Amino acid sequence: MKTFMDIAGESMDFFATHIYDGINVTGAFNYRSGSNSEAILDLIEAYSYIKWAKVKPHLISEYGYTAKGMQGxxxxxxxxxxxxLSYNKILMTLLDKPDRVLKAVPFIVGRAPWFYKDPKNTEGNPYPWVISRKMPDGSYQLTHLVKFYELWKGVEGKNIAISSNNPDIQVSGYRSNGKTFIAVNNLDDSEQKVNLDxxxxxxxxxxKVSIRKLFLDEKxxxxxxxxxxNKLDELVLKAGETVVLDCxxxxxxxxxKLNEENYYATTYLQKIEANKPLTFEIxxxxxxxTGKAYIRMGISRVHQLSxxxxxxxxxxxxxxxxNWAGYDQAPREQFFGVIPIPIDIRLIKEVKNxxxxxxxxxxxxxxxxxxxxxxxxN
Structure with missing residues (x-):
């Protein structure tokens, strides 16, 4: 991406990125959802700011899950x-960036009729990411991927203040015309209890409250x-479960109102040396x-390092x-992720930090x- 930004970035209005859990083209299985995708997007934003003194927005032209051997x-x-599960995890991360994401497209296609004619697909199986698959009699039947749209149908509006003290519990809230929507997602691989306040x-x-819950059963x-x-005091979320409260x-x-701003350092990608302070100027x-503040620290380190x-x-x-959003990234050769560090907002000085x-x-x-x-x- 840096090479592309250096050569063509001046002419670009946005930068397109694909975010996939699983294995996208090469490498080992891993999850991008959570801290890893945050680090990727923060790195692109940081370099954009350094080059042009502004952050050019993202277009997430594909996101979801892929792996070798799925096709055919x-x-x-x-x-x-x-x-x-991957669509919802990644979407919840992107919903935190409404000012910096122009569009985000889950990788779900219609019928993909071309795939039935693919010579590598000798048994005529459907494309793995279709919303409608061909049956033996030639008719089409919806796949479970339609549930993504059924879960999020109607969710819209202006952002409302909502937060989670657990980085593995993603939250997002909106209000619109007598409706309030609250979305909660569990990034963790285990069941999580969420107390609502x-x-x-x-x-x-x-x-009145209507609740939509998308989860995987035991199979x-x-x-x-x-x-x-439903009584709104707590939620118990299965691993990867997403809940939408339609109120x-x-x-x-x-x-x-809350006014959110991101302030970018004038340097990035600093090599870590033992006991040597790395200084970043804002x-x-x-x-x-009054309000909340965080230092978003993106780091890349082999697992045994601090x-x-x-x-x-x-x-x-x-x-x-x-703790941070998502898993420990143990299957990866190294950890690459964002760790948000909460700070007292009063520590931020006017102009230079x-x-x-x-x-x-x-x-x-x-x-x-x-x-x-x-x-x-106020």
């Missing part, structure tokens, strides 16, 4: 289930379950006393979490450093 095999509902008694604004077959009039709400008037920022450096912002040390990162051992890179801020505006 008999139709598999279990394969549909694996793909559905509605500040300022806002749950009293909800008249790996995708299930889309509909529920109504009928009273008229809502917000008295304030030249444009706005100070605030992921817990000493981090300071403007001379104040902050605590680095030992200095972030220092010091690892106890040598090896790998700090790929990008971004200061993410959500300022509360």
């Amino acid at each position: 095999k008999p139709y598999s509902p279990e394969s549909d289930g694996t793909c559905l 509605f500040p300022n008694n806002s749950s009293k604004l909800i008249n 790996g077959i995708p299930q889309l379950q509909y529920m109504k009039n 009928d709400t009273k008229k809502i008037e917000f008295s304030n 030249e444009k920022a706005v100070a605030s006393n 992921k817990s450096p000493i981090v300071t912002i403007n001379g104040t040390e902050v605590s680095v979490p030992n 200095t972030i220092s990162i010091t690892f106890p051992d040598a090896g790998g890179f700090v790929s990008s450093v971004i200061l993410n801020q959500e300022r509360l505006i």
Whole structure:
């Protein structure tokens, strides 16, 4: 991507990227969903800012799941289930970037009639990513991939403030014309209990709730379950499960708003040396006393090396979490991901900020450093 940006980037309005779990073309099986895809996109943004003093947006022209040997095999509902989990995990990451993603297209096609004529597909099996497959009598039948659209149907609106204290629980919220939509996804490979908290008694604004749950059953077959009039206090999510709460709400008037900004360092891709501070300067920022803020630290390191450096912002040390979005990336040769570091928003100074990162051992890179801020505006 750097080569392309160096040669043609000046003429581009956006940069297109494919994000796939599984094996895309070469390499070993791994998950892009979670911290790894965040690191990829943050790295592209960081370099865009360094070259042009602005972040050119993304177009995610394909995303989903792929693996060697999928094509030409008999139709598999279990394969549909694996793909559905990846679509939702990646989508939830992209929904956090509404200002920087022009469009995101899940890799789901219609009927793919050309594939039935492919000489390598001697048994006439359907393309693995079709929404409609040909039956022996020549008719077509919907696959489980239609559940992706059924789950997200009607979800729209303006962003509302929503957050999770567990990086493996992805959340997104919207309001539109008497509706509030809350989406929750479990990145973890194990069941997760999610306690729902509605500040300022806002749950009293909800008249009725419809719940859509997409998960895999014990056989790996995708299930889309509909529920109504549920008590909103907790959710128990299976591994990879996505839940959409469709709430009928009273008229809502917000008295304030959150203004989210990302501030990019003037350098990127710094080699890590033992006990040597790496300094990243943020030249444009706005100070605030209320809201939330994070240092988004992208790192690339072999697994046995530390992921817990000493981090300071403007001379104040902050605590680095030992958890991040998604799995530990053990099947990969090295860890490459973003670790969001929560900080007190009052540590951010007007205009110029200095972030220092010091690892106890040598090896790998700090790929990008971004200061993410959500300022509360009354």
